[in-house]
Amino acid sequence: MGPSARAIAEHASFRAFLHCYLQEVDSGQWYHPADWADDPAGHYQGSHVCLLALDTQRVRLAVDVVYFSMAGRHRFGQVRLWNAGRLSWSTLDPERAMFMLVRELYALIGGMVPELRRSRELELLYRLADSYQVMARYVGVRRSDPRLRSDRFIDGEQSLLFGHTAHPTPKSRQGLAEWQHASYAPELAGRFQLQFFSVHRDLVIQAGHGNLSAAAMVEAILETTVACGRGPLKLAEDQVLVPAHPLQAQWLLCQPAVMAAIASGDIQPLGPLGPSFTATSSVRTLYCEDCDWMFKFSIPVKVTNSLRVNKHHELRAGVVMARLIEQTGFLDHEPRFHMIQDPAYLTVRLPGRSESGFEVILRDNPFYRGRDRGILSVAALTQDPLTNHTSRLRTLIEGLALNESRSLAAVSRDWFRQYLSCAIEPALRLYDDHGIALEAHQQNSLLDLSSGYPSRYYYRDNQGYYLSESRREELQALCPELAHTPELFYRDAMIRDRFCYYLVVNQLFSVIARFGEDDLLAESQLLDLLRHALKAWLTRFQGPARPLVAMLLSDARLPYKGNLLTRVHDVDELNAELEMAVYTSIPNPLHKTLADRSKTRGRPMTGPQQHDVA
Template sequence: MGPSARAIAEQASLQAFLHGYLQEIDPGQWRENTESARTPGHWICELSLESQRSRLAIDILYRSDLGRHRYGKLHQWLNGRYCWAEIEPFQAMCLLVRELYARSAGMVPELRKLRELELLHRLTDSYGVMTRYIAKRRHDPHLYLNRFLESEQSLLFGHASHPTPKSRQGMSEWQQDAYAPELTGRFQLHYFMVHESCVLEDSATAVPASAMSELLINGSQASLNLPDNYVLLPGHPLQAQWLLLQPAVQSAIEDGVILPLGALGPEFAATSSVRTLYSEQADWMLKFSIPVKVTNSLRVNKVPELRAGVVMARLLAQTGFAESEPRFRILQDPAYLTVNLPGQAESGFEVIFRENPFIKGQEHDVVSIAALTQDPLPGRNSRLLSLIEGVALNENRSLAAVSQDWFQHYLACAIAPALRLYDEHGVALEAHQQNSLLDLRGGYPDTYYYRDNQGYYLSESRRATLTELCPDVNHTPELFYRDAMIRDRFCYYLIVNQLFSVIARFGADGLVSEAALLRQLRGFLQTELARLDGPARPLVAMLLEDSCLPYKGNLLTRVHDVDELNAELEMAVYTSIPNPLCRRVQSVLPNQLRKQAVEVHHGAA
């Protein structure tokens, strides 16, 4: 019968938590396992619990060159009995949380206890939510279908390197059933009529945002015969429920400025971000503000992000990059609508229109890299393993040979063009796993898609050129960063978060060793280095030569209770990890490389 949904969720929660702990806090002391009677693992990693005068021993079932290990049983050293005792994963996480805050020097005791309580609450929430999703979906035959929406709704374990991957504060159980992507609900949007004097909109397309909104309901019809001077605004049901309770909105309704219309039009479904909605029938996906904290952050659209989507659509069109790299697509967010209410920077009505190339008939074989590399449920293969086995069978070739060819296709369509976009135009992307989609027609990566208007970084060194190309960038000065900071961010999102997850999945599935793919990656980067002469060149040189790489500390960010998307300047905690591409560190055990000082950088999660 296999493990229960709760047991699966507990182990997955441990997996995510320990990944952050070993990368960001303490790499542990590693030793070969000579106690074979206790565990089948070949390695044991010991973590010190100094404040508790104890130790934690973790059986390593798979040791990854990239830090993406697989964990087995856990044992705590009992000083009083002078022996090891097996403990449950959640108990181990609680011990490590206690140790984290015991080590948090300089924090006021009361604040430390409040933050510790908050982290424990989010851990418990994430664990419980994950259990529910697994129980509902583990036997669902649609879970592993390679179609856009099925891929988006398959992330039962969530962010692989976040300590609370399924924390959903602000969404009750009945709302989960209706609106959580993992539970596959579909629902209508809630619409408002708003007097045009209060509406703010912009569009980089020939179609105004207000017209896009009408077309969501009436398809090809020209008009819904709205009253004169009124505009139709869509809302997420969760957003609408919150808005209708706000005094400023209630006052506008009383004055006849805003008229709630309720649920209308076709049904939509949530994608993996929870707040971006999709319909096979619509030309646009919609990104809403919702009153829910997903992992770290309250998910709201800020006015600068509305502008950024429009400006970047115009800028990228001027670069001609799409024509030169047809296998690398950036899903544009070229239009927005919102309501301007007195005294508020954001009213809560903000909605972003995102292009949807995955309409009915075009949604097959499109999978996010997060879904492709996600750990499988017990007794199942990962998406990537099933895909490679199918290709190898069709081509009558070995799994390793197909894997290395697949990886080369992936580098060609996903990584090389991203480096060239930064090198030639000074535009870097926050291309993490969940923001990255692959078209897998024929089994191999054919086209890469990037999404997220919050994830653009423009090189300060290219400001004059970009401004000449598209003067509208003067309206988004917050998008410009120094190249040194962009290198750190781009390195983490594109390489450490996205690319390394692909390599680790191949290794964990036994398709080809991580070491072989790292050698292949080194060769690819050396070739790219020879053709780059702009800001991407120092980034590639860093990857090939530096002993450490920048790493976004999701656990440290959570320990300090930082909401990156809403903190001043979007602050996030960064640290560093050993560089597996650097020949000097490839043979060094994890405990022989210590963390550099933690830094605080600015930017989105």
């Protein structure tokens, strides 16, 4: 029968947490099992043993590393605990190991009031337990669902049972009641109607880039809908139709300002209307195969670190960036690189509120019925497979190799080169040519794999644009509306760190690690291919991307977003100044001194230095 859903979720939760701990806090000491004499009774089956000292608890953890990844995405086996008081080793459950590491983390923090430290520690422990429990539920419900292997866009979006591979609480969903998961969690593939409000036109704020207004776009989805058996919905001339996510509608109906507007007749709840929608991987962006637009809502739920709400400046940013990208003409010359725009928004103005809660972003939907096959996010492509299954990437490469009568390694090299040419190089060139960088992490990055090889890349997320301060004058000449969105501009040094993390460390290195873990092509060979490509790009880039490529080729360390440290300090990055998470650094696997790191024998293997968590 294989492991239980709980055991699968426990292992996946531990892997995600320990990945963060090793990258951000303490890389530990690494040994080959043949050189590990302290606990030699055959407990370690992998290529390495990672030793972590938890000094404040007078214990050590020895983790069996079943797969060693040059990109840092290791796979772990059994955990062993050394208890100094008993002078002995014993097997430790992964869940207990996580909680001991959390305790060690907070014991190391200096300069924090003890009561605050304890409060934050309890909060992290709660989110760890919540994420683990939610993941177990999702695995239990979906593990035999054939849609997990489907090539439809929405099935891929809803297949992420394990979530963010570099986040300590990948399935934490604070604010989502247990009974609401079945309807609103993408992993459970529920479908539901949007809730609608009729709002007096004087209270509505909207904008868009295109031929239709945001209000007209919303009305279009209900044109043929029969509402409550009364025929097509008819609105008065002074009324505008405003949609809401059902979770947000529940919240809105409890707000005093909304209740007052309902009492005065300015807002009228209409209830559920229109076609059924379902959640994409972000939880709050909703999709319908028969609609030309997706809808991105605010919801009263904390997903991983942050309460997911649309800020007013983000509404403007989507429209402005749609205009700017069009003005650059960049996409006209890059048929394999596409950006899914958020070209319109709609919200309601309420007294004393910068955001009322009605904020909704309309997103282009290129994956409507008939055009939704072969589209998969990099996160879904590189996700760990369930027990007794192969990963999506290995299945893809095996199929190509069989059809082409070629080796897995040869197909893998060609696949990786095509991925670089359609996803990575154009993103860097957009930054180099126009000073526009993208938050192109795994979940924001979609690939058209209908032919087996990456034929087109799609970027999504209106919150994920960084404009170079050094190009401000040039960009504002193309799009004068940028004068009203100064928050989009950043210094190149900051952009370089963020862009490097999202595009390379988060997205690209995950692809490399998946190839290696699936035994398709060694990570060292993929890193050599990447190094060769970077050297070629370096000769062509003349703008702000050039220092980034040079950094990748020469620096010993790379910037890294510390999702665990961000969580430890209870930072809601979407509400922090400059949306700033905690950043640290990790060893650069492209750096020559790391080339033979996995071959070290006869002595402890050192990784990143221990970081100060204060």
